[in-house]
Amino acid sequence: MSKFAIESFSDCLRIEMRQWGVKVSIIQPGWYARATGIFGGHNDADLVSLTEGVWRNMSAECKRDYGREYFDAQVKELMNNRLKTSSDASPVLDAMVDALMAKRPKHRYLVGGFLNTVVLSYVNRFLPSWVTDYGFACAMSILYPTPAALIQKADDNK
DSSP states (O other), X not given: OOHHHHHHHXXXXXXXXXXXXXXXXXXXXXXXXXHHTTTSSSSHHHHHHHHHHHHHHSOHHHHHHHHHHHHHHHHHHHHXXXXXXXXXXXXXXXXXXXXXXXXXXXXXXXXSOHIIIIIHHHHHHHSOHHHHHHHHHHHHHHHSOOOHHHHHHHHHTO
């Protein structure tokens, strides 16, 4: 289930359960990946080992379509972002305690950096899709190489 699906489900649940006196809050943490251990450890060697396993187990078709250059760029970005995440989960836990203990809990607790928690989470809701799609496409073309299959397709169409 996607994060958006969980958020939408929680919104519906909050509305439906209100008549029963049940309060539903959504905790939306920002970048706390290091606090969860999701990166498989806290050093580059662990992350490289994890991602090499992903590459080895990837289908030949997927390897061909994306290519090693694209995969390596994604790994590099992952490693850079890992360093930007917080290893202290206490703000998330504080939000959970507040949601449980407050007489009037917030509907949403946005925990973490303003840019990645608030701005990027909600920009899609207020701007036309073509604006956000263009912005993300531009960012992707700057941050990552083009997948191998798309390069091949462009070459075939020449």
